[in-house]
Amino acid sequence: MGQVDLPRDQLERYRSLAPEPADFDDFWATTLEQSRAHDLAPAFVEVDSGFAHLRSFDVRFHGFDGQPVAAWLHLPRAADGPLACVVQYIGYSGGRGLPHQWTLWASAGYAHLVMDTRGQGSGTCPGDTPDDGPTGPSVPGFLTRGIDRPEDYYYRRVMTDVVRAVEVAAQHEAVDPARIAVAGVSQGGGLALAAAGLADGVAAVLSDVPFLCDFGRALEVSDEHPYRELRQYLASHRGAEERVLATLGYFDGVCFARRATAPALISVALMDTICPPSTVYAAYAAYAGPKALQVYPYNGHEGGGAHHEQRQLAWLRERFLLTGSGSGA
Numbered sequence: 001m002g003q004v005d006l007p008r009d010q011l012e013r014y015r016s017l018a019p020e021p022a023d024f025d026d027f028w029a030t031t032l033e034q035s036r037a038h039d040l041a042p043a044f045v046e047v048d049s050g051f052a053h054l055r056s057f058d059v060r061f062h063g064f065d066g067q068p069v070a071a072w073l074h075l076p077r078a079a080d081g082p083l084a085c086v087v088q089y090i091g092y093s094g095g096r097g098l099p100h101q102w103t104l105w106a107s108a109g110y111a112h113l114v115m116d117t118r119g120q121g122s123g124t125c126p127g128d129t130p131d132d133g134p135t136g137p138s139v140p141g142f143l144t145r146g147i148d149r150p151e152d153y154y155y156r157r158v159m160t161d162v163v164r165a166v167e168v169a170a171q172h173e174a175v176d177p178a179r180i181a182v183a184g185v186s187q188g189g190g191l192a193l194a195a196a197g198l199a200d201g202v203a204a205v206l207s208d209v210p211f212l213c214d215f216g217r218a219l220e221v222s223d224e225h226p227y228r229e230l231r232q233y234l235a236s237h238r239g240a241e242e243r244v245l246a247t248l249g250y251f252d253g254v255c256f257a258r259r260a261t262a263p264a265l266i267s268v269a270l271m272d273t274i275c276p277p278s279t280v281y282a283a284y285a286a287y288a289g290p291k292a293l294q295v296y297p298y299n300g301h302e303g304g305g306a307h308h309e310q311r312q313l314a315w316l317r318e319r320f321l322l323t324g325s326g327s328g329a
Helices: 008-013 024-036 154-171 187-198 215-221 227-236 241-251 253-258 277-286 305-320
Strands: 043-047 054-062 068-076 083-089 111-115 175-185 202-208 264-269 291-296
Touching: 008 277, 024 154, 024 241, 054 154, 068 154, 083 154, 083 187, 083 305, 111 154, 154 175, 154 187, 154 241, 175 187, 175 305, 187 202, 187 253, 187 264, 202 305, 215 227, 215 241, 215 277, 227 241, 253 277, 264 277, 264 305, 291 305
Parallel strands: 083 111, 083 175, 175 202, 202 264, 264 291
Antiparallel strands: 043 054, 054 068, 068 111
């Protein structure tokens, strides 16, 4: 596979042309206020995950509109003092799966909260969180669910859960609320940008090959799923483009990036046909806080894989000044 998007010099100059909704901030302030009227009610039940050096907890909390959301929390057994924490969001169609599938960050000395994605979890790992929300005619998948109105859109519910997950982590006695990072790959990377722009107390951002960015551009250059869901919807609902793009404007990672101030490490793969490089560059260019971009010129949507995890471990250790595995220092 060769070049799939703009040449690299043009990618570096590329900026999203999508208009931002005039009431973007009011929309999200109202959405979060309504959900915060419900108690988080976090519950942490320890489970036997088979780890000798990690403790694992089945987590439940109230997300959008007080609806239940599941998560896993892992803690290093040798932790000393409040820990820096990584709140992780999952890729498209995946669920939280089983606790032993998430070991990297807790093994490196962090508290690690993995949020289940409502309604998903039948594509890769199973999920445990239902989605209770309005919807109309939609293409199979999640990207067009409720797309007629921003108030009904699926990702309004998910992105509210994302913010509430940060708040849950901050309340746990083992977590240092001043050192919370948000992280994810693909959909998870896009949700990490949403958390960076919406949640209080985010201190670092790890967003890999992020999905949900610069939707208009993605429609032009990607014929892969999940963006293909939008193209199929518009092929059927002729004349709906203006309305659809107006809804998507409230959920665009570019808009969240403009409001993010925490240091961020963002990755992009230049042969990625699923999340086109220009859409990632658009979010990176808009990102308002300190930032670094890791470019993988010859990779597709797998991005940097384990090599990038190694880069993330070093980058986040420097941000949070960790002195050793299991240390809260």
